[in-house]
Amino acid sequence: MTIETGPSSGPSDPSDPSAYAAARAALLDRPGLTGRPRRAALARLTDDWLAGLLAAAGVPSSGASSSGAPSSGVALVAVGGYGRGELSPRSDLDVLLLHDGPIAPELPERIWYPVWDAGAKLDHSVRTPAEARAVAAADLKAQLGLLDARHLAGDGALTAALRSAVLTDWRASAPARLPELRELGRERAERHGELSFLLEPDLKEARGGLRDLVALDAVAATWLADAPRDGLDAAALRLADVRDALHLATGRATERLSLQDQDQVAERLGVLDADTLLRQVYEAARTVAYAGDVTWRAVDRVLAARSGRGRRTGRPVFRFAGAGRGAGAVARGAVARRPLAEGVVEQDGEAVLAQGARPAADPVLPLRAAAAAAQNGLTVSYATVRRLAAECRPLPVPWPDEAREQLVTLLGAGEAAVPVWEALEAEGLITKLLPDWERVRCRPQRNAVHRWTVDRHLVETAVRAASMTRRVARPDLLLVAALLHDIGKGWPGDHSEAGEVIVRDLAVRMGFPAEDTETLAVLVRHHLTLVDTATRRDPDDPATVEAITKAVGTPSELELLHALTEADALATGPAAWSGWRASLVDGLVARAAAQLAGGGAAPEGAAPWARPSAEQERIAVEAARTGGPALSLLARAEGADPGSGPMGVELTLAVPDRPGLLGTVAGVLALHRLTVRSAGLRELDPVGSGPVLLLSWRVAAEFGELPEAARLRADLRRALDGSLDVSRRLAERDAAAPRRRGIPTPPPLVAVAPAVASATATVLEVRAHDAPGLLHRIGRALDGAGVRVRTAHVSTLGAEAVDSFYLTDPAGRPLTAGRAGEVAAAVRAALG
Structure with missing residues (x-):
């Protein structure tokens, strides 16, 4: 497109830099000139200026x-x-x-x-x-x-x-250069990630960004292959427009759409809000990424045929035809085809339709083709997906049994299901199957714990669940629940409650019987219950186990919920799951299973707090006999645990009960720049001489380097005997350190849980943005309020702390409602 800038828009004197700068500023401020016309006008203005410089x-x-x-x-x-x-x-x-x-x-x-x-x-x-x-x-x-x-x-x-x-x-050099170009794209994707899943995406370098569009044009220039063009120009236009708005909003040549800039960019583009902006960016990026996948598969086939590795007897120039051109290859000559399923064959490493397939008369064919492809480690060809989308009728309601079975087969393929799912989604087939999918498609999750958009998280959860199907009696229900557990996030209100309503409708639509529909509803409604309860409630409290047995009615539902919980957490991101969190969930499930089975208590050693370890018992006895602190300190590489981070420390401390213990120990860890990833506190009476507090911590070095164990142990002893003023030292360090520019975060939430959370204590819940010394400030506030911390469950999920404290008065009784409110107010004030 050529845009005339007019005789007065360009610099009158090319040798005068200020004239060009003024003309450029006037062009960028011109009302109504935006997007591609503005970019073309700016290029034309610059062309004229540089031409004038050369002429001068x-x-x-x-x-x-x-x-x-x-x-x-x-x-x-x-x-x-x-x-x-x-x-x-x-x-x-x-x-x-x-x-x-x-x-x-x-x-x-x-x-x-x-x-x-x-x-x-x-x-x-x-x-x-x-x-x-x-x-x-x-x-x-x-x-x-x-x-x-x-x-x-x-x-x-x-x-x-x-x-x-x-x-x-x-x-001439395409056979050698195209693999190199593809490798450049892979390296960029590894460095910058996938644009369609990043909260702060790089519009140019991330996979699916502007740089990939340049690569697709370069491939087209070889005349060997071309990208599918439907939607590609619109995607390129959207990414370029967002980039323009980002440049103008920031005044910088940045390509990263940072969180703090997204509202301004959305406003410049006339978009409703930052979430809508991100969703549009993600949709464009997926279009580009999918076009890249299709194109590079075509390149592979062409290069393989040229080198004699392919199975073609003739090599075509690849062109991607419309949906009406058929689903098979356009090669000349014989092509090897291997049957995969009814109406589906393998050809050139892809699943395509058999010559006799009739999509218009076979509504299950999309799912059958997808399942066959995934189970064989293939993807469905571009032409096949296009034809299926154009010709297949919607599935009848309820679905025939085969459709439900094929969906479960597709999901059960694990990682291999992802590219197949993406191909179906690119052509709208997923939304045809599951209309509610549209609300979660490309929906961002503004949570540092989550790696994916809502829809991709659902697929990733199914991928994780696929590895757990041997653990449950009904793997079909596990896989479908994994795919749908967050389907309510597209609706207002609690997504678990909304999801329960949606999944009941979807389950009937899919043809599940009433009993299975009820199970799926329970799983979706309670998919967060196990991990929330295990990490925020006292596992020794009968009310904790009762909360689980009320949520699930049968051992079968419990085992399904257990697997779904783990799959969901593993698919969320590295901060959502660890060996410690898994042990808490495992223990709670064991206790609940025993009660559902009528056996009362859990099997010995099933829960981490059900029976102290030998090391915990040793140091508890030592503390009880000596009257002083006993320590166990273990440096460990956490990479062996799912989702765990860098080198960390496991610390177990046993001390005769005393006020302020939790805050004091947390302060020492903060002094040593150790971030608390999880912590637990409980009472023991190992020798019958009085209660001993047992604290188990898992911490990670804030800057990647652990302190010396001897120094940490010495500072803990000094803090406990009063010779080290932890609060003063932390205040001095904070005063000397430059203030960090933080992102806006919601205020801390401090709340007293309903009385049913525990029959023997008052449960105080604290949710706050994690910061150095946070647990120390909470502990000091509780100590100052004159309450005892009977047990504590501390978790840090990404940048957010989610903590629960079981409190009693000095006599060991739950707090009155008024006293609990005063304590909550004191903690709230301490967190500012």
């Missing part, structure tokens, strides 16, 4: 095809992003000064210096055509930039000759 330097312009015009032997060429003719507000200017003979030494300076003086970022080079081709041959990135070469001024024939030569070189 004494180099005449000549057309690429003009006859009889004098040749200057010098050309100014835009390459890379600038060469594509669209400039974002803060884009670099990629410019090549091309010459085919000697040039005046001062010529480059007469062009580059005004650009620098205008404040524009310049990526420049001065080369002959032979030098440019040699650099391109040695440097893939340079070659990609030259593929977009565009004449600006000077000798047009020189630019045209270079473009022709570069394209010829690119097509």
Whole structure:
């Protein structure tokens, strides 16, 4: 698109940098000029300015095809992003000064210096055509930039000759260069992640971003393969528009859509809010990423055929046809096909429709093809998915048994199901199957614990559950519950309650019998209950086990909920699951299972607090006999546990009951820059001489380096005997340290749990953004309020602390309602 800027929009004097800067500022502020028209107008303005600089330097312009015009032997060429003719507000200017003979030494300076003086970022080079081709041959990135070469001024024939030569070189070297280009994309994805799942995505470098669009154009330029174009231009436009708005909102040439900038960017684009903006970005990124997957599979087939590794007898030029062109290959000659399922065969490493398949008469075919592909480690071909989406009728309601079985088969394939699911989703087949999926599709989760969008998290949970199907009697219910457990996040209110309503409807739609529908509803409604209860309630309290047995009515439901809980946590992210958290859940499940089975107590050793370990018993006895603290300190590499982090410390401390113990120990750990990942506190009476408090901690080094064990042990002893003022030391350190700029966070929540949470204590729940010394401040507040901490359960999930404290008065009784309110207010005040 060419945009005329008008005679008054460009700089009147090209050699005056301020004139260009003023014209550029006026263009960016022009009302109604946005998006692609603004980028084209900015490129046109810059073209005119640079052409004027070259002319002022004494180099005449000549057309690429003009006859009889004098040749200057010098050309100014835009390459890379600038060469594509669209400039974002803060884009670099990629410019090549091309010459085919000697040039005046001062010529480059007469062009580059005004650009620098205008404040524009310049990526420049001065080369002959032979030098440019040699650099391109040695440097893939340079070659990609030259593929977009565009004449600006000077000798047009020189630019045209270079473009022709570069394209010829690119097509000749494609078999060697395309694998290298693909590897560059993989490296970028490893460094920057997938754009469609990041809360702060890099719009250019992340997988599915603007850089991948450049790669797809480069592949198309080889004439070997082309990307599916449906929706691709719209996706590219959306990403470029967001990038423009980001540049203008920040005033910087940034590509990262940071959390603090998202509201401004959304406002500039006229988008409802930051979540809607992210969802649009994610949708665009998925379109780009899926087009890349399809394209690179086509490249693999073409290159394999050229090298003789393929199974084709003839090699076509791959073009992606519309849905009506059929589902098989477009190759000439014989093609090997292997049957996979009814109406589905394997061809060239993909699942495609058999020649006799009739999608219009077989509504189960999409699920059957998907299940067959996933179970065989394949994906469904692009043409096949397109045809299925266009021709298949909706499934009848309720679903036939085969449809439900095929869905479970697809989910049971684990990791192999992911690319198949993505292919179906790209063409709208998932929403046809599960209409409620649209509300969770590409929905962001503004929670540091979560790695994925809601829909991808559901798929990942099913992937995790697929490895646990041997643990349950009904793996089909586990897999479907895993896929649907967060389906309520697209609706207002508690997503577990909303999800229960939705899953009841979906289960009937899928043809599940009434009993199975009820089980699925229980699993979705209570998918957070086990982990919340295990980490926030006292496992020795009968009310804790009773809460679980009321939620699930049968041992079968309990085992399903147990597996779903673990799958959900593992699919959430590294901060959501650990060996410690797993042991708490396992113990609670064992106790609940024993009660459901009528056996009362859990099997010996089933829960971490059911029976102290030998080491815990040893130090408890030592503390009881000596009257002083007993310590067990173990440095360990946490990588062996699911989702655990760097090298950490396990600390067990036994001390005769005393006020302020929890806050004191937490303060010492904070002094040593140890972050509490989990903690537990309980009372023991190992020798019958009085209660001993047993604290079990798991901590990680804040900056990756553990303190010396001897020094930590000494400081703990000093703090407990009163010779180390932990609070003063922390205050001094905080005063001396520069304040960190933090992100806006919700205020802390301090609440007293309902009395049914425990019959023997008052449960205080604290949820706050994690910070150094947080647990120390809570402990001091509880000590100052004059209450006893009978047990505590402390968890840090990502950047959020979720803690529960079982409190009694000095006589060991639960607090009155008024007293509990006073304690909660004191803790709230301590957290500020």
